[in-house]
Amino acid sequence: MLKRNDDAKQHEGLIRTLAAATFLIFFQAYMVAPLIPRLSHEFGESEQFIGLMVPAYMIPYGLSTLFFGLLSDRLGRCRIMYLSLTAFVVLTALTATARSASQILFWRLLTGLGASGVVPLALALMGDLFPYERRGRPLGWLFGAMAGGMAFGSSLGVVLMPFTGWRMLFVDVAVATLAVFGALLRYAALLGARTTAATLSAADVLKGYRSLLENGRGARTYSYVLLNSLFHSGIYTWLGVFFVRRYQLGDIGIGLALLGYGVPGFLLGPVIGRWADRWGRRWLVPVGLAIAALSAAILIPDVPILLAALAVTLLSLGYDMTQPLLAGIVTQLGGPRAGQAMGLNVFILFTGFGLGSILFGAVVPLGFGTALAIFSSVLMASAFAGLFLFRNERISSKPVTRG
Secondary structure, rough: OOHHHHHHHHHHHHHHHHHHHHHHHHHHHHOOOOHHEEEEHOOOOHHHHHHOOOHHHHHHHHHHHHHHHHHHHHHHHHHHHHHHHHHHHHHHHHOOOOOOOHHHHHHHHHHHHOOOHHHHHOOOOOOOOOOOHOHHHHEEEHHHHHHHHHHHHHHHHHHHHHOOOHHHHHHHHHHHHHHHHHHHHHHHHHHOOOOOOOOOOOOHHHHHHHHHHHHHHHHHHHHHHHHHHHHHHHOOOOOOHHHHHHOOOOOOHHHHOOOOOOOHHHHHHHHHHHHHHHHHHOOOHHHHHOOOOOHHHHOOOOOOOHHHHHHHHHHHHHHOOHHHHHHHHHHHOHHHHHHHHHHHHHHHHHHHHHHHHHHHHHHHHOOOOHHHHHHHHHHHHHHHHHHHOOOOOOOOOOOOOOH
């Protein structure tokens, strides 16, 4: 009994430490978008060019998860996670040395390539350590940390920038992550708890991806991961510009307007995970999509700024009720190739993040109302389709695996 209690404490300590690392990685990722108006002015570049900082990080991040996931299945989670976290610390600090917009894009690209071995492997590790019917809560912690990173990154970063400068934001994140890295060292045994004898031949890798995508449940889940990330990132990335153009807000005003983004997941992440464990995902995922669609629709007319800020919070709630639950399904798809399954999930997720920001930016010249209307309509249609497509995702203890 004593050993079991010690193991439980170790697992809980690992969850919280990984949640801290996840928080900082997402804080760094999401503190950039609200800085677009300020950095555009500082470097004398267009907002569209500065906005490329988002896909410059997100798309390489997604691509490299394909390799980190495979390597972790072969070599274990520990080595890859430590290597990736080290890269994140070093490259985040180096971003502070940039002297031009092009240099920022360069460092963001390298950071995306190097940093992507932490969060997807942490998610896969929850599949290693917890049975499916108990996986919602630990996944809720990690996705709550993601949401918290989004919330504080999108608000606190832009609020502090007038006082500290944008360079110190990157330095501070690097120092904080270094401290978390030190705390993570004590859990090396748990991080290396599982490896497989999976080969890394091209044919074997492609066969693994094909099996994930040919399965009806897998194809459905990954498709919604892509759709969800496209529309959430597209809207979120341009919210800073939206509040400047419509409400003429400054840096601190932007931060306050975005304060609600990520708060629902930060506060309710484990709770939403428990809901999924208790009731399944068939209702929660469509409802989350509908909430996100509604939030975008609220922003179409010229509403009071407090209502616009509330819509930002609803947009975040929609994400928190979808993406973590889809990831829970993915943890069951991989079997002995859990790292590959989660790597594909994060690849699709972050590629969607990058492409969504580009697509929304391409529609912005038509007006924010038009862009929001398009994105809201597609999200609402996907919510109605989800009622049918996720009808078999009932309770976690008895998942339905047929297509």
